[in-house]
Amino acid sequence: MSKTALTIDDSKTMRDMVAFTLKNAGFDVTEADNGQAGLDRINGSSFDIIITDVNMPVMDGITFTREARKRAEARTTPILILTTESGASLKNDGRSAGATGWIVKPFNPEKLLQVVEKVCGR
Amino acid sequence: MSDPMEQFKVIFFEECSELLTNLEEGLMQMQSGDGDEETIHAVFRAVHSVKGGAGAFGFDRLVAFAHVQETLLDEIRAGALVLKPAYVEVLLQAYDILSALVAAAQSGSDPGEDYGADIARSMTEIMADANTDANANTNTNAAVTGKEGDTPDSKL
Numbered sequence: 001m002s003k004t005a006l007t008i009d010d011s012k013t014m015r016d017m018v019a020f021t022l023k024n025a026g027f028d029v030t031e032a033d034n035g036q037a038g039l040d041r042i043n044g045s046s047f048d049i050i051i052t053d054v055n056m057p058v059m060d061g062i063t064f065t066r067e068a069r070k071r072a073e074a075r076t077t078p079i080l081i082l083t084t085e086s087g088a089s090l091k092n093d094g095r096s097a098g099a100t101g102w103i104v105k106p107f108n109p110e111k112l113l114q115v116v117e118k119v120c121g122r
Numbered sequence: 123m124s125d126p127m128e129q130f131k132v133i134f135f136e137e138c139s140e141l142l143t144n145l146e147e148g149l150m151q152m153q154s155g156d157g158d159e160e161t162i163h164a165v166f167r168a169v170h171s172v173k174g175g176a177g178a179f180g181f182d183r184l185v186a187f188a189h190v191q192e193t194l195l196d197e198i199r200a201g202a203l204v205l206k207p208a209y210v211e212v213l214l215q216a217y218d219i220l221s222a223l224v225a226a227a228q229s230g231s232d233p234g235e236d237y238g239a240d241i242a243r244s245m246t247e248i249m250a251d252a253n254t255d256a257n258a259n260t261n262t263n264a265a266v267t268g269k270e271g272d273t274p275d276s277k278l
Contacts, residue, residue, distance in 0.1 A: 010171065011174060011175060012133055013137050013175045013178070014171075016133055017178065020130075055170050057163075057167065084173060084174050084177065105177050106174075106177030106178045106180075107177070107178040
């Protein structure tokens with residue numbers, strides 16, 4: 001059975017690139033364009049991995065991570081934050097919110113897969 | 123099958139067109155005084171998304187310019203810098219440069235080595251002036267309270 005991934009990004013370009021990379025690696029991918037839509041997707045569904053952007057309308061990725069950790073479906077799911085920002089304060093915010101890891105853009109398919117495989121134990 | 127990165131590039135430039143429209147509309151609202159906090163956030167996100175996508179495709183000139191613009195907008199949205207009409211004028215000029223750099227990336231043309239350098243410098247100067255003002259205020263506060271090294275609270 002395929003592993004499942006949720007990718008959350010307001011940029012269609014980024015969503016498509018992440019989804020393409022993960023589909024090629026055998027994941028069944030669900031997409032959302034902001035944190036609230038991401039929360040709606042995990043309502044009743046559990047994913048093997050979640051990858052989220054930080055800066056998004058409606059709900060940002062840090063708030064999404066914090067809220068997702070309150071849901072039984074995502075309490076232990078690896079959550080990776082994919083962003084252009086690498087500042088220590090944002091990393092700390094991500095860690096405090098419950099993020100598993102951090103991938104700094106520019107987007108690189110190999111780098112993404114390396115981290116995904118590491119946290120998913122593939 | 124065509125190169126997937128080429129397909130993503132097409133999507134990126136379509137997205138840039140929408141983002142630049144959002145950016146211009148937001149800046150016009152800010153210019154007319156109709157903008158609110160969400161307008162600033164939306165303007166920031168537009169530049170941020172252009173930069174994020176450009177980085178994935180190696181459009182380095184676009185990334186470098188968008189980075190300066192994004193940093194200035196980040197300071198405004200964080201409240202570290204109080205928005206002035208003159209800043210919006212510079213941001214509107216920066217919008218023109220960003221649009222031209224997107225077009226150049228799409229067509230593969232070279233806009234010239236120094237293209238946009240003057241506007242990037244204007245944005246950097248705005249941030250430097252704001253930091254100087256903030257430091258002056260901090261020093262004044264430290265003198266009043268007798269606590270050296272206090273800095274204003276920073277926002278995410």
